[in-house]
Amino acid sequence: MDRRREFENPCPHLKTLSLRRSRGLYNQDQHSSEPTVSDSRGRVVRSLGMAQTLLRxxxxxxxxxxxxxxxxxxxxxxxxxxxxxxxxxxxxxREVTISRGRFDPSRIHEAADLYLSGLTLVEVGVKVGAGHQAVRRALASHGVVIRPGGRCGSRITASTAVGG
CATH class of the missing domain: 1.10.10 (Arc Repressor Mutant, subunit A)
Incomplete structure (x- = not known):
């Protein structure tokens, strides 16, 4: 009798077991010899990847x-x-209002020139030191037409988009 066919298409549980065994999950020599850590809730199963920092x-x-x-x-x-x-x-x-990217109004012309040269709002924000949404609001309030979808939109000349 040919038993090979019975094991050619194993069930998902058997596949998982086989995969775990091949990765060495069940090898006793790989387990820590240190005693397991436990607290009032029971044994700790795993350690955190990063320690939590609590502020006083x-x-x-x-x-x-x-x-x-x-x-x-x-x-x-x-x-x-x-x-x-x-x-x-x-x-x-502490009920402190978080400002969303500070934009220096004196840099509006620099930001407009960078944006109209083809940079994205994110790239302009990095250059002028503000968030992309703050740059978007500032440019829009000064009459710069914002391209749809970043770089993929139409190019607009500085003379038609920015008013003195």
């Missing part, structure tokens, strides 16, 4: 003060060793 209330006070003096979310995240979204969350909890 004094640090959050300092974070809010630095933001008030003009520091950006990215700068504060770097200083305090947390994610940018964590900084934003702390500011929101």
């Amino acid at each position: 209330p004094e640090q959050v006070d300092d974070l809010v003060a630095q933001y008030g003096r003009g520091a950006t979310l990215v700068e504060l995240a770097s200083v305090f060793g947390v994610n940018r979204r964590t900084v934003a969350t702390h500011l929101t909890r």
